[in-house]
Amino acid sequence: MTVARTWAVALTGLRGDLVEVEADVSSQTPEFAIIGLADKALGEAGRRVRNACTNRGLDLPKRRITVNLSPASLPKRGSGFDVAIAVAALATSVRMDAAHVADTVHIGELGLDGRLRPVAGVLPAVVAARAAGRTRVVVPTANAAEAALVDGLEVFAAVCLADVVRWHGGRSEAPDLPAVDLPGAAEPADVALELADVVGQREAVDALVVAAAGGHHILMSGPPGAGKTMLARRLPGILPPLDDDAALSVASVRSLSGETVTRLSRVPPFESPHHGATAAALIGGGSGVIRPGAIARASEGVLFLDEGGEFPASVLDALRQPLESGVIQVHRSGVAATYPARFQLVVATNPCPCGQYGVPGGTCECAPQAIRRYTRRLSGPLLDRIDIDLRLQRVSSVRRDDAGAIVTTAHARSVVAEARARAARRWKETPWRRNADVPGTWLRGPAAPSSDVLAPLDLALRRGALTLRGYDRLMRVAWTVADIAGHDRLEASDVGRALYLRRGASAS
Template identity: 65%
Template sequence: MSTARTWAVALTGVDGHLVEVEADLSNQTPGFQIIGLPDKALGEAAQRVRNACVNAGLDFPRRRVTVNLSPASLPKHGSGFDVSIAVATLATEGVVPPRAIRSAVHIGELGLDGRLRPVPGVLPAVFAAARAGFERVIVPHGNAEEARLVPGIEVHAAISLAEVAAVHGADVEVADLEPVAMPSDDQVAAASLDLADVVGQDEAVEALVVAAAGGHHMMLSGPPGAGKTMLARRLPGILPPLSDAEALEVAAIRSLTGRSVTRLDSVAPFEAPHHSASAAALVGGGSRVARPGAIVRAHRGVLFLDETPEFQRVALDALRQPLESGRIELIRSGFTATFPARFQLILAMNPCPCGQYGVRGEECTCPPMMIRRYAGRLSGPLRDRIDIDLRVARVAASRATSGERSTLTSDAARARVLAARGAAQERWHGSPWRVNGDVPGERLRQGTMRLPAAVRAPLDRALERGAVTLRAYDRVLRIAWTLADLAGSGMPGVDELGRALFLKKGLLA
């Protein structure tokens, strides 16, 4: 038998594509060639495979080996193909039974000593294998917990290439080696941050609850030390727990970034990139390999941009399309990668570069032109996509040092959010919308959802005099419905609409 086949997975974004790995021997000058659009890291697999086989005590073919990765038109990248290439090569001369490897998917990188090293993206790769009907997958020991999160597929975690060969029935001695572990990254759990720690910001806390209940984007503006970051970091703790399907999506994205995945986390993710981040760092990029950006890592969670005017203008404007569509499409030469990006955006900014403009008892040293230019770094279209625009003031020193805690805890706020979202889901049952923040404006302006003229009057006047745009008009309606859900009323009234108008534009009805 001079030809053998097994399977691997190529990832394009979060989508996995099954790749048939064919190895063939020929009576030519000994050599090792990999074809089928491999990148440089994959092209270097030849030497890793050769050394790993020799050091694992496995007979490497002494003839010319040609490995084809099919479909040949699909770009392949990374070292996750090493194990599949190795077992297919070994099967060409019967070291590994060829029949045993045909129905298995192999994922992992090889070290020169024959050990399997963990690779990023194992969770979406195993999920793709299960979806394609495969029942067995071989992964590195360091990716074991991650791979077993996918139900309905047998996962074998191997420490070495010799162990993989033994699993398939090869007569080989398996040495006792130390497994290569996945690097861990410790993060502060968002659930440990409680709203009760926020003192003296009752209006801002209530606006945060509204944002959580309706999935609304929010901007907090105020001087340094007003508690903007403290508020934003407590938003994930009052959001509803992720469903199993949502948690699997979040874990798959986390796996793509190379971070450790050991369980499905029900707490919404929180991403806070530095203001020096480029547009590619925010939305994703890469010339040969599409890498997820901050908006993708914040999928089903919160993206917090502190010191928003300090971000590059082009980076901020790159958020506009994902905010509307809930996904980002990266188009590169030879491939297109689509990532999910349905996140809740929280912006924070100072009133001016020095941060003291409009602060009682402080002196602002910024010229008026500089203040206008600073605020103008956020484009009108991006501001229009923000539902809640709230000004936050500093808390008095006497109250901040009193030791008191807010009466609203994160648990109590989450209960209110769950009740409001339950009312919204009942209203939008049978539609693709889950929260009021996702509902198209025309749906709220027409038909049975249209508010009575007496209730709409303040908002209509604001639209007529140009105080709000039509997009802002729709967002005010969404906030009003969320306020009604929090209040337990079936439809917004004048009070809810007036409050919504204030949260959006700071205008009183």
């Protein structure tokens, strides 16, 4: 046969599009041409394929080989097309099961010796293959565990190109080669930090439980050593475990980031970028292949910005759009990638550059202008998207006189689970399940309580102390407080507690 076909996957963000790889042999002039909007890395595949085939004893025809990647209008990037191109080119002259080749998706990069090297993004690529109705996929051995996470597909893990040819019914006398291992260390175990380790910050712990129960964003301000980072790192441990779809989405983002993925973790992710991170590191980007940033990696979990006052204002303002929409779009020349951005934002900041402003017993040496400039890094529009504002002080005593007041991670997790179940029952006739996701038009419409209950919020709105966005966020927090308290309807005490959390509860 002179024309052979098989399949590969082109990734744009988490979206994968099936690409038909066609190979045709024409004139007697030896040449290897790849057409179909390929980038530089993909355009170099011809050289890798020729050397890999020769070194595995799989000689390509000494004629002009044209490989077409269809649809031609779809940009294709990266070296993950190598195996599909090699198989399609070999199928023009090597006897293989044509139907088997034409119904298989091939993913992987080729080494010059013919070994299949692992590539990033195998998991979302396999998910895309299944969604397109394909039932067979070939991946490098190092990506086998990752591909096996997707049910309903036959996964063949190949060490070298000769293994793929034999699997398709062809013959090869090439000797075996050792597999290429994944770089990097093994995945860390899922360990939830114990909330009971937090000493003397009961108000802050209660606020953390409210944030977890409703999916609310939280700002913690206080001097160094008050326990802000300690509290933030314990938030993922009290969140509900990820369901199948969320766990697969988290693993897919990690796969695109080049991380080792061997299992679906049920623990919500925790991302804590350094305050020197650029907007691109937060949002995502890169030349050629668009990699997810910290926002996408924190989706379904927690994005923690420690030393929030040290982040450039432009970087912080980049959070505003994904906080509202739940997605992040990264635009580069000729392509736009969309990633999920359903995260809980936790910002920790000092009261001033030296951290001693307003601290009992502390001495602040910062100039007033420096303090104002520091606090203004968190812009009004960003603060308007924060649901809970905590003001922490340093712990003044390490004694635990009341053992019953200690909140453990297990207890907090059960409280959060019960509150979320109550919210899910209340919103069961709507598309939403968490209070943080319910739009203001619904909260102020079908779900609105009596005017007496909302009187404090209405007064704050008239006085200009609240924006309408802040009004809606306070109502969401109030509903979460009601869920934790077991109230079927919103009560004045729930609104009062929400106002207290919004205005800056002082934890002692």
